[in-house]
Amino acid sequence: MATSDTDTTTTTDPILSMDDVTSGYGNTTVLHDVSIAIEEEDVACLIGPNGSGKSTLMKSIYGFADVQSGTVTFRDEDITGRSPQENLRNRISYVLQDASVFPNMTVQENMLMGGYVFDDDEQAAERAETLYDEFPVLGDIRQQKAGTLSGGQRRLLELARALMVDPDLMLLDEPSIGLEPRFIDDVFERIEQLNDLGTTILLVEQNAEKGLSVADRGFVLASGEIKFTGTGTELLNNEEVGRLYLGG
Numbered sequence: 063m064a065t066s067d068t069d070t071t072t073t074t075d076p077i078l079s080m081d082d083v084t085s086g087y088g089n090t091t092v093l094h095d096v097s098i099a100i101e102e103e104d105v106a107c108l109i110g111p112n113g114s115g116k117s118t119l120m121k122s123i124y125g126f127a128d129v130q131s132g133t134v135t136f137r138d139e140d141i142t143g144r145s146p147q148e149n150l151r152n153r154i155s156y157v158l159q160d161a162s163v164f165p166n167m168t169v170q171e172n173m174l175m176g177g178y179v180f181d182d183d184e185q186a187a188e189r190a191e192t193l194y195d196e197f198p199v200l201g202d203i204r205q206q207k208a209g210t211l212s213g214g215q216r217r218l219l220e221l222a223r224a225l226m227v228d229p230d231l232m233l234l235d236e237p238s239i240g241l242e243p244r245f246i247d248d249v250f251e252r253i254e255q256l257n258d259l260g261t262t263i264l265l266v267e268q269n270a271e272k273g274l275s276v277a278d279r280g281f282v283l284a285s286g287e288i289k290f291t292g293t294g295t296e297l298l299n300n301e302e303v304g305r306l307y308l309g310g
Protein backbone atom coordinates (compact mmCIF):
# COMPACT_ATOMS: atom_id res chain seq x y z
CA MET A 63 0.00 0.00 0.00
CA ALA A 64 1.35 3.38 -0.94
CA THR A 65 -0.39 5.41 1.74
CA SER A 66 -0.98 4.78 5.40
CA ASP A 67 -4.49 4.44 6.72
CA THR A 68 -4.35 7.82 8.38
CA ASP A 69 -3.14 9.71 5.33
CA THR A 70 -6.06 11.76 4.12
CA THR A 71 -4.22 14.06 1.78
CA THR A 72 -3.58 13.48 -1.90
CA THR A 73 -0.71 15.72 -2.78
CA THR A 74 1.21 13.64 -5.30
CA ASP A 75 0.44 13.30 -8.97
CA PRO A 76 -2.30 10.74 -9.50
CA ILE A 77 -1.73 8.00 -12.09
CA LEU A 78 -5.37 8.26 -13.13
CA SER A 79 -7.96 10.95 -12.70
CA MET A 80 -11.43 11.74 -13.89
CA ASP A 81 -12.36 15.40 -13.76
CA ASP A 82 -16.02 16.42 -13.95
CA VAL A 83 -16.87 13.48 -16.17
CA THR A 84 -20.41 13.26 -17.43
CA SER A 85 -20.94 10.13 -19.47
CA GLY A 86 -23.31 7.43 -20.58
CA TYR A 87 -24.51 5.70 -23.70
CA GLY A 88 -25.59 7.75 -26.72
CA ASN A 89 -28.08 10.29 -25.41
CA THR A 90 -28.46 8.59 -22.05
CA THR A 91 -26.45 10.16 -19.23
CA VAL A 92 -25.45 7.85 -16.36
CA LEU A 93 -22.56 9.64 -14.62
CA HIS A 94 -22.86 13.27 -13.54
CA ASP A 95 -19.75 15.37 -12.93
CA VAL A 96 -17.69 12.54 -11.53
CA SER A 97 -14.23 13.42 -10.22
CA ILE A 98 -11.86 10.86 -8.76
CA ALA A 99 -8.09 10.58 -8.44
CA ILE A 100 -6.06 7.43 -7.94
CA GLU A 101 -2.51 7.51 -6.67
CA GLU A 102 0.17 5.33 -8.20
CA GLU A 103 0.43 1.88 -6.58
CA ASP A 104 -2.78 2.29 -4.65
CA VAL A 105 -5.72 -0.08 -4.51
CA ALA A 106 -8.85 2.01 -5.01
CA CYS A 107 -12.28 0.55 -4.46
CA LEU A 108 -15.54 1.77 -5.89
CA ILE A 109 -18.74 0.77 -4.12
CA GLY A 110 -22.39 1.66 -4.57
CA PRO A 111 -25.83 0.20 -5.16
CA ASN A 112 -26.80 -1.84 -8.22
CA GLY A 113 -27.35 0.43 -11.20
CA SER A 114 -25.51 3.38 -9.64
CA GLY A 115 -23.04 3.50 -12.53
CA LYS A 116 -19.98 1.64 -11.23
CA SER A 117 -19.43 -0.33 -14.43
CA THR A 118 -20.19 2.77 -16.48
CA LEU A 119 -17.43 4.61 -14.61
CA MET A 120 -14.95 1.89 -15.56
CA LYS A 121 -16.23 1.91 -19.14
CA SER A 122 -15.86 5.70 -19.28
CA ILE A 123 -12.17 5.35 -18.45
CA TYR A 124 -11.62 2.65 -21.04
CA GLY A 125 -13.58 3.83 -24.07
CA PHE A 126 -16.58 1.53 -23.76
CA ALA A 127 -18.95 4.35 -22.76
CA ASP A 128 -19.40 7.84 -24.19
CA VAL A 129 -17.78 10.67 -22.27
CA GLN A 130 -20.05 13.65 -22.91
CA SER A 131 -17.96 16.19 -20.98
CA GLY A 132 -15.00 16.26 -18.64
CA THR A 133 -11.60 14.57 -18.93
CA VAL A 134 -9.89 11.30 -18.12
CA THR A 135 -6.17 11.63 -17.49
CA PHE A 136 -3.59 8.83 -17.29
CA ARG A 137 -0.03 9.73 -16.37
CA ASP A 138 -0.63 13.40 -17.22
CA GLU A 139 -1.98 12.51 -20.63
CA ASP A 140 -5.54 13.21 -21.72
CA ILE A 141 -6.97 9.79 -22.67
CA THR A 142 -10.62 10.84 -22.88
CA GLY A 143 -12.42 8.82 -25.54
CA ARG A 144 -9.47 6.58 -26.39
CA SER A 145 -10.31 3.11 -27.67
CA PRO A 146 -9.86 -0.02 -25.56
CA GLN A 147 -7.01 -1.08 -27.88
CA GLU A 148 -5.14 2.17 -27.29
CA ASN A 149 -5.65 1.83 -23.55
CA LEU A 150 -4.37 -1.74 -23.55
CA ARG A 151 -1.29 -0.64 -25.46
CA ASN A 152 -0.85 1.98 -22.75
CA ARG A 153 -0.75 -0.89 -20.21
CA ILE A 154 -4.17 -0.34 -18.77
CA SER A 155 -6.09 -3.59 -18.60
CA TYR A 156 -9.70 -4.25 -17.78
CA VAL A 157 -11.52 -7.28 -16.44
CA LEU A 158 -15.17 -6.76 -17.33
CA GLN A 159 -18.01 -7.64 -14.98
CA ASP A 160 -19.57 -9.97 -17.53
CA ALA A 161 -17.95 -13.04 -19.00
CA SER A 162 -15.57 -11.88 -21.67
CA VAL A 163 -13.75 -15.05 -22.68
CA PHE A 164 -14.04 -16.32 -26.23
CA PRO A 165 -15.95 -19.55 -25.57
CA ASN A 166 -14.93 -21.34 -28.76
CA MET A 167 -11.28 -20.62 -28.26
CA THR A 168 -9.00 -22.59 -25.96
CA VAL A 169 -7.54 -21.18 -22.77
CA GLN A 170 -4.24 -20.73 -24.61
CA GLU A 171 -5.86 -18.88 -27.52
CA ASN A 172 -7.68 -16.63 -25.08
CA MET A 173 -4.42 -15.86 -23.32
CA LEU A 174 -2.76 -14.95 -26.63
CA MET A 175 -5.67 -12.63 -27.45
CA GLY A 176 -4.83 -10.77 -24.24
CA GLY A 177 -1.40 -10.09 -25.67
CA TYR A 178 -2.43 -9.18 -29.18
CA VAL A 179 -0.97 -5.72 -28.80
CA PHE A 180 2.51 -7.27 -28.62
CA ASP A 181 4.56 -6.88 -31.75
CA ASP A 182 5.38 -10.55 -32.12
CA ASP A 183 3.56 -13.75 -31.24
CA GLU A 184 6.60 -15.29 -29.63
CA GLN A 185 6.66 -12.58 -27.00
CA ALA A 186 2.99 -13.25 -26.25
CA ALA A 187 3.56 -17.02 -26.02
CA GLU A 188 6.44 -16.48 -23.60
CA ARG A 189 4.36 -14.20 -21.45
CA ALA A 190 1.58 -16.82 -21.36
CA GLU A 191 4.08 -19.44 -20.15
CA THR A 192 5.19 -17.14 -17.35
CA LEU A 193 1.59 -16.71 -16.29
CA TYR A 194 0.93 -20.48 -16.38
CA ASP A 195 3.76 -20.81 -13.87
CA GLU A 196 1.85 -18.44 -11.65
CA PHE A 197 -1.55 -19.97 -12.35
CA PRO A 198 -0.81 -23.70 -12.73
CA VAL A 199 -4.55 -24.47 -12.85
CA LEU A 200 -4.71 -22.63 -16.16
CA GLY A 201 -1.58 -24.29 -17.54
CA ASP A 202 -3.18 -27.67 -16.94
CA ILE A 203 -6.26 -26.81 -18.99
CA ARG A 204 -4.65 -24.68 -21.67
CA GLN A 205 -6.06 -26.80 -24.50
CA GLN A 206 -9.61 -26.79 -23.11
CA LYS A 207 -12.26 -24.62 -24.77
CA ALA A 208 -12.95 -21.59 -22.60
CA GLY A 209 -16.71 -22.12 -22.94
CA THR A 210 -16.44 -25.35 -20.95
CA LEU A 211 -14.64 -23.85 -17.93
CA SER A 212 -16.23 -23.54 -14.50
CA GLY A 213 -17.08 -20.04 -13.26
CA GLY A 214 -14.01 -19.94 -11.07
CA GLN A 215 -11.68 -21.17 -13.81
CA ARG A 216 -13.15 -18.63 -16.21
CA ARG A 217 -12.62 -15.75 -13.77
CA LEU A 218 -9.02 -16.87 -13.29
CA LEU A 219 -8.54 -16.93 -17.06
CA GLU A 220 -9.96 -13.40 -17.35
CA LEU A 221 -7.62 -12.20 -14.63
CA ALA A 222 -4.57 -13.93 -16.13
CA ARG A 223 -5.42 -12.70 -19.61
CA ALA A 224 -5.57 -9.13 -18.28
CA LEU A 225 -2.02 -9.66 -17.00
CA MET A 226 -0.66 -10.49 -20.45
CA VAL A 227 0.29 -6.84 -21.03
CA ASP A 228 1.96 -6.54 -17.61
CA PRO A 229 -0.40 -3.69 -16.76
CA ASP A 230 0.47 -0.55 -14.81
CA LEU A 231 -3.20 -0.02 -14.06
CA MET A 232 -5.88 -2.70 -13.78
CA LEU A 233 -9.59 -2.07 -13.75
CA LEU A 234 -11.37 -4.99 -12.08
CA ASP A 235 -15.16 -5.03 -12.19
CA GLU A 236 -16.39 -7.41 -9.48
CA PRO A 237 -13.62 -9.96 -9.94
CA SER A 238 -14.99 -12.26 -7.26
CA ILE A 239 -18.63 -12.33 -8.28
CA GLY A 240 -20.18 -15.78 -8.36
CA LEU A 241 -17.19 -17.45 -6.74
CA GLU A 242 -17.29 -19.61 -3.66
CA PRO A 243 -15.63 -18.15 -0.54
CA ARG A 244 -12.27 -19.92 -0.89
CA PHE A 245 -11.89 -18.64 -4.46
CA ILE A 246 -12.90 -15.14 -3.37
CA ASP A 247 -10.08 -15.14 -0.84
CA ASP A 248 -7.79 -16.39 -3.60
CA VAL A 249 -8.75 -13.54 -5.91
CA PHE A 250 -8.20 -10.97 -3.17
CA GLU A 251 -4.83 -12.47 -2.36
CA ARG A 252 -3.89 -12.15 -6.04
CA ILE A 253 -5.02 -8.54 -6.06
CA GLU A 254 -2.85 -7.73 -3.08
CA GLN A 255 0.10 -9.61 -4.60
CA LEU A 256 -0.23 -7.68 -7.86
CA ASN A 257 -0.46 -4.45 -5.96
CA ASP A 258 2.66 -5.33 -3.98
CA LEU A 259 4.46 -5.73 -7.32
CA GLY A 260 3.52 -2.17 -8.24
CA THR A 261 0.27 -2.47 -10.18
CA THR A 262 -2.29 0.23 -9.45
CA ILE A 263 -5.77 -1.22 -9.11
CA LEU A 264 -9.27 0.18 -9.42
CA LEU A 265 -11.72 -2.37 -8.12
CA VAL A 266 -15.50 -2.52 -8.12
CA GLU A 267 -16.66 -4.76 -5.32
CA GLN A 268 -20.12 -5.94 -4.36
CA ASN A 269 -18.90 -6.90 -0.90
CA ALA A 270 -18.19 -3.34 0.20
CA GLU A 271 -16.59 -4.28 3.53
CA LYS A 272 -14.18 -6.67 1.86
CA GLY A 273 -13.34 -4.22 -0.91
CA LEU A 274 -12.79 -1.24 1.38
CA SER A 275 -10.71 -3.30 3.78
CA VAL A 276 -8.05 -3.87 1.09
CA ALA A 277 -8.34 -0.35 -0.34
CA ASP A 278 -6.05 2.62 0.15
CA ARG A 279 -8.80 4.80 -1.28
CA GLY A 280 -12.53 4.32 -1.57
CA PHE A 281 -15.28 5.98 -3.56
CA VAL A 282 -19.01 5.68 -3.02
CA LEU A 283 -21.13 6.13 -6.12
CA ALA A 284 -24.92 6.56 -5.98
CA SER A 285 -27.25 7.68 -8.77
CA GLY A 286 -24.25 8.41 -10.97
CA GLU A 287 -22.63 10.79 -8.49
CA ILE A 288 -19.67 10.41 -6.15
CA LYS A 289 -21.14 10.77 -2.64
CA PHE A 290 -18.11 9.96 -0.50
CA THR A 291 -14.34 9.77 -1.00
CA GLY A 292 -11.80 8.79 1.61
CA THR A 293 -9.30 6.18 2.64
CA GLY A 294 -10.73 2.67 2.87
CA THR A 295 -10.64 2.89 6.64
CA GLU A 296 -12.37 6.26 6.71
CA LEU A 297 -15.24 4.97 4.63
CA LEU A 298 -15.51 1.79 6.70
CA ASN A 299 -15.75 3.92 9.83
CA ASN A 300 -18.06 6.55 8.37
CA GLU A 301 -21.42 6.27 10.11
CA GLU A 302 -23.46 7.41 7.12
CA VAL A 303 -21.60 5.20 4.65
CA GLY A 304 -22.11 2.29 7.02
CA ARG A 305 -25.81 2.90 7.39
CA LEU A 306 -26.52 3.51 3.71
CA TYR A 307 -24.07 1.30 1.88
CA LEU A 308 -22.56 -1.29 4.16
CA GLY A 309 -25.78 -2.74 5.50
CA GLY A 310 -24.68 -1.91 9.04
Ligand SMILES: Nc1ncnc2c1ncn2[C@@H]1O[C@H](COP(=O)(O)OP(=O)(O)OP(=O)(O)O)[C@@H](O)[C@H]1O
Nearest residue numbers: 087090092110111112113114115116117118119159
Ligand atom coordinates in the same frame (compact mmCIF):
# COMPACT_ATOMS: atom_id res chain seq x y z
N1 LIG B 1 -25.04 -0.18 -22.84
C1 LIG B 1 -25.94 0.54 -22.14
N2 LIG B 1 -26.86 1.32 -22.77
C2 LIG B 1 -27.75 2.06 -22.08
N3 LIG B 1 -27.83 2.08 -20.74
C3 LIG B 1 -26.96 1.33 -20.05
C4 LIG B 1 -25.98 0.52 -20.71
N4 LIG B 1 -25.25 -0.12 -19.77
C5 LIG B 1 -25.76 0.28 -18.58
N5 LIG B 1 -26.77 1.15 -18.75
C6 LIG B 1 -27.55 1.80 -17.68
O1 LIG B 1 -26.68 2.58 -16.88
C7 LIG B 1 -27.05 2.55 -15.51
C8 LIG B 1 -25.85 2.14 -14.68
O2 LIG B 1 -25.46 0.81 -15.00
P1 LIG B 1 -24.09 0.18 -14.52
O3 LIG B 1 -23.97 -1.13 -15.17
O4 LIG B 1 -23.02 1.18 -14.73
O5 LIG B 1 -24.38 0.04 -12.95
P2 LIG B 1 -23.56 -0.74 -11.83
O6 LIG B 1 -23.39 0.20 -10.69
O7 LIG B 1 -22.34 -1.34 -12.42
O8 LIG B 1 -24.60 -1.88 -11.41
P3 LIG B 1 -24.33 -3.40 -10.88
O9 LIG B 1 -23.96 -3.28 -9.43
O10 LIG B 1 -25.66 -4.04 -11.05
O11 LIG B 1 -23.26 -4.01 -11.72
C9 LIG B 1 -28.23 1.57 -15.42
O12 LIG B 1 -29.42 2.32 -15.34
C10 LIG B 1 -28.14 0.79 -16.70
O13 LIG B 1 -29.43 0.38 -17.11
Ligand SMILES: [Mg+2]
Nearest residue numbers: 116117118159
Ligand atom coordinates in the same frame (compact mmCIF):
# COMPACT_ATOMS: atom_id res chain seq x y z
MG1 LIG C 1 -21.66 -3.23 -12.67
